[in-house]
Amino acid sequence: MAAPALRVVEANARFYRHTWRGSVISSFAVPFFTLLAMGGGLGRLVDQGAGTGRGAYLGFIAPALLAATAMMTAAGESTYPVVAGIKWTKNYHAALATPIRPPDLVNGLIGFLGIRLIFNLAVYAGIMVLLDAMEVGPALAAVGPAVLTGVAFATPIAAWCATLDDDRALSSFFRFGLMPMFLFSGTFFPVDQLPSFLQPIVFLSPLWHGVELARGAAGVPESPHFPWWVHTLVLVALAVVGLFLAGRNFTKRLHT
Amino acid sequence: MAEPLVIATNLSKKFGDFQAVDGIDFQIAPGEAFGFLGPNGAGKTSTMKMIAATSPVTSGTLSVFGLDPATAGPAIRARLGVVPQEDNLDTELTVEENLFIYGRYFDLPRAEIRQRIDELLAFAQLADRKKSKVDPLSGGMKRRLTIARGLINRPEILILDEPTTGLDPQARHLLWDRLYRLKRDGATLVITTHYMDEAEQLCDRLVIMDKGKIVGEGSPRSLIQEHSTREVVELRFPAGEQELVASRIEGIGSRIEVLPDRILVYADEAEKAIEEVHNRGLEPEMILARRSTLEDVFLHLTGRSLVD
Numbered sequence: 040m041a042a043p044a045l046r047v048v049e050a051n052a053r054f055y056r057h058t059w060r061g062s063v064i065s066s067f068a069v070p071f072f073t074l075l076a077m078g079g080g081l082g083r084l085v086d087q088g089a090g091t092g093r094g095a096y097l098g099f100i101a102p103a104l105l106a107a108t109a110m111m112t113a114a115g116e117s118t119y120p121v122v123a124g125i126k127w128t129k130n131y132h133a134a135l136a137t138p139i140r141p142p143d144l145v146n147g148l149i150g151f152l153g154i155r156l157i158f159n160l161a162v163y164a165g166i167m168v169l170l171d172a173m174e175v176g177p178a179l180a181a182v183g184p185a186v187l188t189g190v191a192f193a194t195p196i197a198a199w200c201a202t203l204d205d206d207r208a209l210s211s212f213f214r215f216g217l218m219p220m221f222l223f224s225g226t227f228f229p230v231d232q233l234p235s236f237l238q239p240i241v242f243l244s245p246l247w248h249g250v251e252l253a254r255g256a257a258g259v260p261e262s263p264h265f266p267w268w269v270h271t272l273v274l275v276a277l278a279v280v281g282l283f284l285a286g287r288n289f290t291k292r293l294h295t
Numbered sequence: 296m297a298e299p300l301v302i303a304t305n306l307s308k309k310f311g312d313f314q315a316v317d318g319i320d321f322q323i324a325p326g327e328a329f330g331f332l333g334p335n336g337a338g339k340t341s342t343m344k345m346i347a348a349t350s351p352v353t354s355g356t357l358s359v360f361g362l363d364p365a366t367a368g369p370a371i372r373a374r375l376g377v378v379p380q381e382d383n384l385d386t387e388l389t390v391e392e393n394l395f396i397y398g399r400y401f402d403l404p405r406a407e408i409r410q411r412i413d414e415l416l417a418f419a420q421l422a423d424r425k426k427s428k429v430d431p432l433s434g435g436m437k438r439r440l441t442i443a444r445g446l447i448n449r450p451e452i453l454i455l456d457e458p459t460t461g462l463d464p465q466a467r468h469l470l471w472d473r474l475y476r477l478k479r480d481g482a483t484l485v486i487t488t489h490y491m492d493e494a495e496q497l498c499d500r501l502v503i504m505d506k507g508k509i510v511g512e513g514s515p516r517s518l519i520q521e522h523s524t525r526e527v528v529e530l531r532f533p534a535g536e537q538e539l540v541a542s543r544i545e546g547i548g549s550r551i552e553v554l555p556d557r558i559l560v561y562a563d564e565a566e567k568a569i570e571e572v573h574n575r576g577l578e579p580e581m582i583l584a585r586r587s588t589l590e591d592v593f594l595h596l597t598g599r600s601l602v603d
């Protein structure tokens with residue numbers, strides 16, 4: 040006997056065996072070169088100049104990149120595949136003709152994403168250690184908050200995508216939602232560098248909370264704005280509320 | 296008769312204000328091949344989805360295996376096989392993997408699934424395609440694979456929603472042959488179709504649906520006996536003359552239907568009817584005598600053709 044959600048995880052894993060090649064570039068190559076360019080090139084400049092005020096530049100952005108990569112992977116897995124399952128390949132409908140229920144599909148999606156994030160981010164953290172961006176301990180410690188960040192994005196995005204009729208909104212979402220978040224969530228520079236009226240907007244970005252939590256776990260001097268538990272609370276709340284909404288929206292959409 | 300597997304009473308389905316299924320009653324007994332015959336939009340798929348516990352009942356009552364789909368969905372679905380109207384196979388996966396994943400959704404042990412896959416692929420005449428991807432398979436092969444998939448859990452009822460729509464005649468006959476085999480082995484089949492020949496071939500008993508309602512019920516033969524004559528004469532006249540001639544044909548046989556392209560004369564003996572047509576001095580371009588079919592029943596009950 041395996042719980043229904045675990046059986047969905049198993050199905051997703053089987054499916055992934057056919058599609059993983061396509062995701063290698065976005066999962067590993069992009070983060071690797073980002074780290075190299077930003078950390079190596081830009082970092083030298085920053086460290087010779089004013090500095091981050093929170094340690095060496097490479098060590099400053101490395102945990103943030105773990106969280107940001109988690110966000111991107113999570114967004115990839117909770118957008119197009121959800122629309123496809125409902126509208127294009129209809130494989131969600133196929134699964135639902137079995138004892139599987141709509142919330143099992145959500146839990147299976149998130150469960151498999153969690154496994155992938157742990158694996159991908161552990162590999163990425165290993166690369167960071169090899170590049171001298173972080174020590175082993177802090178690198179591993181930062182993986183947990185990064186995985187949480189990914190899940191906190193995936194559940195509300197999946198809930199939203201279950202209401203879509205096509206993918207037209209998605210490219211705008213990536214371009215005007217996630218890209219700015221990726222750049223302006225204190226990922227590459229401390230938020231204090233922004234005009235002070237913009238800072239509260241950054242505090243609304245879930246990625247900023249993930250970035251700061253990952254930094255805290257990696258031992259980067261803490262930001263002066265919020266304690267770690269506030270960041271944790273924001274991310275957990277997003278993940279849980281998103282999970283609830285996704286279960287509800289999947290049911291509404293698929294059991295019509 | 297054994298306890299029915301499905302009992303629907305005043306079953307209805309609404310989408311917003313639209314009444315897709317409008318208070319229908321039917322019962323499906325174990326071992327029978329039960330059909331829903333009706334044109335597009337009649338409400339067949341909506342009814343199937345309610346039986347399959349994937350679409351909530353709007354009003355009325357529905358019992359499947361004595362269970363309520365609203366509360367026992369997973370338990371009901373565990374005992375059903377569903378072949379949906381639109382194929383939803385995973386085209387990225389192989390034939391084998393499609394069946395394997397499905398077996399896992401039913402929580403079957405892996406070893407049992409592997410054994411079952413070989414049996415089912417032999418049944419579906421796809422054994423040599425086991426390792427092939429689904430994408431390049433022909434329409435008929437995909438359909439047979441979907442049926443094999445629906446059988447993976449040894450369902451007590453197999454639901455087939457328009458099983459041969461879109462298939463060429465050869466693929467269609469191959470599929471029918473597979474369904475006869477299931478029938479012979481005692482399977483309970485629930486089939487929807489808008490092809491009257493499919494309903495006649497496969498169904499022991501059927502209901503005729505139109506606009507969400509059931510307008511007729513019985514075995515194909517009893518429906519024809521009840522609502523049509525034994526034989527039908529089809530007459531075709533030059534374009535434009537049809538309406539004029541119709542009044543002169545009135546009274547031949549037990550009733551006539553005037554269609555845009557031909558006139559149907561319902562009579563128990565076609566030959567006598569044809570004689571009478573000639574006696575009245577009419578010279579149709581074409582005369583065809585045939586047996587009554589469910590198409591005639593549908594036409595009589597609704598005043599429209601099944602396939603537009």
Ligand SMILES: Nc1ncnc2c1ncn2[C@@H]1O[C@H](COP(=O)(O)OP(=O)(O)O)[C@@H](O)[C@H]1O
Binds near residue numbers: 295335336337339340
């Ligand atoms: N999800 C839905 N939302 C709104 N209308 C629907 C939905 N599903 C079916 N319908 C409508 O209900 C009617 C019956 O559809 P359906 O049950 O698919 O008929 P059939 O299978 O006999 O062709 C059609 O008019 C169809 O447009």
Ligand SMILES: [Mg+2]
Binds near residue numbers: 339340341380456457
């Ligand atoms: Mg239909």
